[in-house]
Amino acid sequence: xxxxxxxxxxxxxxxxxxxxxxxxxxxxxxxxxxxxxxxxxxxxxxxxxxxxxxxxxxxxxxxxxxxxxxxxxxxxxxxxxxxxxxxxxxxxxxxxxxxxxxxxxxxxxxxxxxxxxxxxxxxxxxxxxxxxxxxxxxxxxxxxxxxxxxxxxxxxxxxxxxxxxxxxxxxxxxxxxxxxxxxxxxxxxxxxxxxxxxxxxxxxxxxxxxxxxxxxxxxxxxxxxxxxxxxxxxxxxxxxxxxxxxxxxxxxxxxxxxxxxxxxxxxxxxxxxxxxxxxxxxxxxxxxxxxxxxxxxxxxxxxxxxxxxxxxxxxxxxxxxxxxxxxxxxxxxxxxxxxxxxxxxxxxxxxxxxxxxxxxxxxxxxxxxxxxxxxxxxxxxxxxxxxxxxxxxxxxxxxxxxxxxxxxxxxxxxxxxxxxxxxxxxxxxxxxxxxxxxxxxxxxxxxxxxxxxxxxxxxxxxxxxxxxxxxxxxxxxxxxxxxxxxxxxxxxxxxxxxxxxxxxxxxxxxxxxxxxxxxxxxxxxxxxxxxxxxxxxxxxxxxxxxxxxxxxxxxxxxxxxxxxxxxxxxxxxxxxxxxxxxxxxxxxxxxxxxxxxxxxxxxxxxxxxxxxxxxxxxxxxxxxxxxxxxxxxxxxxxxxxxxxxxxxxxxxxxxxxxxxxxxxxxxxxxxxxxxxxxxxxxxxxxxxxxxxxxxxxxxxxxxxxxxxxxxxxxxxxxxxxxxxxxxxxxxxxxxxxxxxxxxxxxxxxxxxxxxxxxxxxxxxxxxxxxxxxxxxxxxxxxxxxxxx
Amino acid sequence: xxxxxxxxxxxxxxxxxxxxxxxxxxxxxxxxxxxxxxxxxxxxxxxxxxxxxxxxxxxxxxxxxxxxxxxxxxxxxxxxxxxxxxxxxxxxxxxxxxxxxxxxxxxxxxxxxxxxxxxxxxxxxxxxxxxxxxxxxxxxxxxxxxxxxxxxxxxxxxxxxxxxxxxxxxxxxxxxxxxxxxxxxxxxxxxxxxxxxxxxxxxx
Numbered sequence: 001x002x003x004x005x006x007x008x009x010x011x012x013x014x015x016x017x018x019x020x021x022x023x024x025x026x027x028x029x030x031x032x033x034x035x036x037x038x039x040x041x042x043x044x045x046x047x048x049x050x051x052x053x054x055x056x057x058x059x060x061x062x063x064x065x066x067x068x069x070x071x072x073x074x075x076x077x078x079x080x081x082x083x084x085x086x087x088x089x090x091x092x093x094x095x096x097x098x099x100x101x102x103x104x105x106x107x108x109x110x111x112x113x114x115x116x117x118x119x120x121x122x123x124x125x126x127x128x129x130x131x132x133x134x135x136x137x138x139x140x141x142x143x144x145x146x147x148x149x150x151x152x153x154x155x156x157x158x159x160x161x162x163x164x165x166x167x168x169x170x171x172x173x174x175x176x177x178x179x180x181x182x183x184x185x186x187x188x189x190x191x192x193x194x195x196x197x198x199x200x201x202x203x204x205x206x207x208x209x210x211x212x213x214x215x216x217x218x219x220x221x222x223x224x225x226x227x228x229x230x231x232x233x234x235x236x237x238x239x240x241x242x243x244x245x246x247x248x249x250x251x252x253x254x255x256x257x258x259x260x261x262x263x264x265x266x267x268x269x270x271x272x273x274x275x276x277x278x279x280x281x282x283x284x285x286x287x288x289x290x291x292x293x294x295x296x297x298x299x300x301x302x303x304x305x306x307x308x309x310x311x312x313x314x315x316x317x318x319x320x321x322x323x324x325x326x327x328x329x330x331x332x333x334x335x336x337x338x339x340x341x342x343x344x345x346x347x348x349x350x351x352x353x354x355x356x357x358x359x360x361x362x363x364x365x366x367x368x369x370x371x372x373x374x375x376x377x378x379x380x381x382x383x384x385x386x387x388x389x390x391x392x393x394x395x396x397x398x399x400x401x402x403x404x405x406x407x408x409x410x411x412x413x414x415x416x417x418x419x420x421x422x423x424x425x426x427x428x429x430x431x432x433x434x435x436x437x438x439x440x441x442x443x444x445x446x447x448x449x450x451x452x453x454x455x456x457x458x459x460x461x462x463x464x465x466x467x468x469x470x471x472x473x474x475x476x477x478x479x480x481x482x483x484x485x486x487x488x489x490x491x492x493x494x495x496x497x498x499x500x501x502x503x504x505x506x507x508x509x510x511x512x513x514x515x516x517x518x519x520x521x522x523x524x525x526x527x528x529x530x531x532x533x534x535x536x537x538x539x540x541x542x543x544x545x546x547x548x549x550x551x552x553x554x555x556x557x558x559x560x561x562x563x564x565x566x567x568x569x570x571x572x573x574x575x576x577x578x579x580x581x582x583x584x585x586x587x588x589x590x591x592x593x594x595x596x597x598x599x600x601x602x603x604x605x606x607x608x609x610x611x612x613x614x615x616x617x618x619x620x621x622x623x624x625x626x627x628x629x630x631x632x633x634x635x636x637x638x639x640x641x642x643x644x645x646x647x648x649x650x651x652x653x654x655x656x657x658x659x660x661x662x663x664x665x666x667x668x669x670x671x672x673x674x675x676x677x678x679x680x681x682x683x684x685x686x687x688x689x690x691x692x693x694x695x696x697x698x699x700x701x702x703x704x705x706x707x708x709x710x711x712x713x714x715x716x717x718x719x720x721x722x723x724x725x726x727x728x729x730x731x732x733x734x735x736x737x738x739x740x741x742x743x744x745x746x747x748x749x750x751x752x753x754x755x756x757x758x759x760x761x762x763x764x765x766x767x768x769x770x771x772x773x774x775x776x777x778x779x780x781x782x783x784x785x786x787x788x
Numbered sequence: 789x790x791x792x793x794x795x796x797x798x799x800x801x802x803x804x805x806x807x808x809x810x811x812x813x814x815x816x817x818x819x820x821x822x823x824x825x826x827x828x829x830x831x832x833x834x835x836x837x838x839x840x841x842x843x844x845x846x847x848x849x850x851x852x853x854x855x856x857x858x859x860x861x862x863x864x865x866x867x868x869x870x871x872x873x874x875x876x877x878x879x880x881x882x883x884x885x886x887x888x889x890x891x892x893x894x895x896x897x898x899x900x901x902x903x904x905x906x907x908x909x910x911x912x913x914x915x916x917x918x919x920x921x922x923x924x925x926x927x928x929x930x931x932x933x934x935x936x937x938x939x940x941x942x943x944x945x946x947x948x949x950x951x952x953x954x955x956x957x958x959x960x961x962x963x964x965x966x967x968x969x970x971x972x973x974x975x976x977x978x979x980x981x982x983x984x985x986x987x988x989x990x991x992x
Contacts, residue, residue, distance in 0.1 A: 183845060184846050186849050186852040187852045187853065188852075200834075
């Protein structure tokens with residue numbers, strides 16, 4: 001773009017196409033569909049199957065329009081016909097209306113018209129368009145087609161085949177967008193129906209999207225069925241903070257209860273899609289296990305008390321810890337689960353108190369230095385000619401980023417070069433997937449990048465490196481050193497850090513990443529921390545080294561926790577303060593690419609819960625520090641004025657840019673030097689790889705009844721040939737031993753696991769793999785013995 | 789109830805190799821599965837999905853479009869009596885009625901001995917020979933009740949084993965295309981030039 005906004009645009013666009021729609025001149029883009037051009041021009045053409053984020057199929061025939069042709073006007077399907085120069089389109093002639101009414105009459109011939117008991121009634125495109133574009137009555141008197149209704153096609157989604165109009169939206173989504181073609185049209189003619197394969201459910205992580213895009217009430221989601229009528233729902237736009245992708249959503253509530261999230265089409269982020277975890281975990285907000293009142297420890301139990309007494313107890317714990325020595329005896333962990341304002345208020349408080357032992361990650365992420373590399377956005381990655389993955393399995397951790405990269409690969413925009421110690425969701429879409437043994441990542445990356453085919457590919461265009469913590473049982477320095485190896489080979493590359501927690505980027509950007517949590521916990525275990533403050537953090541569950549976390553907690557005399565639930569960590573607190581959860585507080589959040597978007601409060605807080613920022617201000621007040629803010633707006637204003645990175649994220653900017661504002665680039669060029677030693681081959685042992693599954697026993701899954709049962713549970717994954725050599729049958733119990741202890745797990749064969757390694761999922765019910773991880777080691781090896 | 793046998797996997801791979809895209813071999817492989825078990829089992833569909841790189845749901849979706857593929861066991865002999873116009877006018881209804889009585893099953897049913905399944909079919913393109921039927925897709929023309937009884941007796945006695953193989957066997961002679969005789973179809977994504985007929989058309 002060389003023209004500035006002030007110069008009038010007299011640019012002849014070679015891609016411009018001039019046509020007339022309903023008598024008005026329209027400029028469209030070459031290749032644009034008539035229906036899309038009409039949409040932009042304000043002429044609504046009724047449709048059921050057309051969806052702008054999927055390929056057109058011309059299935060429903062509802063979008064017929066009249067186009068002037070050499071032999072007079074003719075009817076064309078506007079979702080399958082591109083614009084052309086001089087085209088004359090009419091969307092509202094008598095002929096078009098006759099066609100539209102005919103189509104509606106046919107679609108309704110078999111439709112049960114059970115709108116009064118249908119969840120979709122009131123927001124149903126078929127209902128709405130039957131009124132706006134239908135004939136008003138039907139000539140059909142025949143018996144309608146009958147099917148069993150509804151049938152469960154997965155744990156979350158139910159299908160009513162009588163209501164289905166066969167628009168191909170859900171099946172197209174499953175195939176084209178999600179890459180999980182587990183539902184398909186079956187049979188033919190009048191018997192055509194959407195079905196799964198017998199006994200193979202539609203267990204896609206993205207199944208909820210089919211419910212949202214279904215233009216009738218055929219697909220319904222179990223968590224929302226019969227919970228509300230659309231006209232009772234109040235909607236507010238917000239941002240999902242389940243993971244760090246930051247998908248735009250609407251929060252929909254009725255009678256002060258959140259009942260549904262729907263995806264909003266944000267072009268730079270989620271394209272309207274959501275993962276099922278993000279879509280359905282609203283259930284956890286109304287869990288009975290939520291904390292409602294402040295609790296203070298009295299002996300072995302926690303006793304309810306008032307906020308004022310709990311806060312003064314908390315303040316006195318901090319004061320006495322500070323008095324006991326210096327600020328180094330107080331530590332603060334967390335801040336990545338809240339808003340930017342929460343994090344900023346806490347950052348100001350720890351500044352005021354001079355505390356340095358602060359981390360928003362639990363030793364399960366990457367050093368915050370990763371934010372000092374030249375940064376890429378999600379769009380940059382999805383349009384890069386080469387995407388290099390030094391990341392965990394994105395399908396499991398950041399599902400919508402997986403969709404964006406999968407799309408980039410499927411549409412041939414990008415080639416994915418993956419480095420992984422276990423096959424991931426993106427492996428089948430990768431141009432090249434290079435396996436490495438944990439500990440050897442750096443050498444493998446360096447030698448692969450020196451291959452002529454790879455360097456030729458990287459020279460073709462932009463290169464984006466997606467970097468995250470790929471293995472919890474391996475030092476994070478390997479990922480950083482591998483990143484350095486890529487940057488050395490290709491200095492022009494940009495970096496998309498994929499840290500996992502909802503607002504981890506915000507928390508790190510406001511300064512809540514000062515020391516590594518593993519170091520802090522090690523200090524604590526050595527008795528050097530007197531008071532630990534947990535701001536929505538659960539180190540016992542999240543720190544990869546479970547033994548370290550346990551020893552640390554046993555040694556810390558006083559713990560102050562602010563949390564929505566009594567977690568493994570917060571249940572050990574001296575003072576436990578109930579926190580306002582997502583949907584209960586206003587503010588802003590920062591996604592993994594540094595995009596700041598608004599969060600909305602939709603429902604009243606649970607019990608007497610308070611947002612984290614408020615707790616910080618109140619504690620500061622009692623401790624004699626004035627943080628200069630009294631409301632979330634004050635905290636935001638202070639953040640924008642005091643932190644140059646947040647400079648562009650003003651209230652006005654956020655209000656006028658619903659897709660958010662990307663943080664100003666952080667100071668780059670900080671030299672990092674990570675030189676972890678290459679690890680020896682494990683000999684008779686197996687090298688341990690620990691990753692995540694989308695569904696785990698984290699609070700917001702475990703407290704959402706619909707999702708809790710989807711967590712796979714703990715198991716040791718092993719290459720089938722290693723399993724054979726071990727002599728244990730699939731599913732058998734095996735003893736897995738590290739240097740400290742051993743645990744018993746069930747073993748399963750998994751071809752995505754490399755030989756010589758074993759893989760286990762983090763945070764699953766059953767045996768805890770964290771018992772075998774020693775965070776002081778570069779890599780962790782385990783021995784596996786059959787118990788038979 | 790089975791995946792494809794080792795021999796059939798070998799044949800399947802041969803068939804797959806004839807197409808630029810593995811998925812294109814789905815229908816021939818479904819015939820192979822039906823030949824193996826007499827009907828298409830779920831295990832075979834899942835196996836075919838693995839072989840051609842499709843999900844089981846895609847294989848099932850494709851297979852269920854076609855009446856010729858059965859997903860539940862059928863008799864060794866599948867009898868399809870035509871019920872379309874010419875045959876209907878020439879007594880197909882009576883023939884069906886007779887067949888139901890003779891076999892002791894209703895339309896769509898299979899006899900207890902597992903020998904016969906009775907189905908109605910749409911036009912079999914033998915209108916001049918109405919009423920007609922097919923046994924495992926082998927024609928019988930101008931079928932009377934007596935003809936039908938004779939046919940059933942012959943099938944039971946094994947007199948027609950040469951002419952009518954068991955259900956699922958489309959042909960006894962397997963198509964063989966040596967590698968050097970294949971058309972050498974190019975994957976669509978590798979096509980860089982316009983097809984030759986276009987150039988010929990332009991030259992006219």
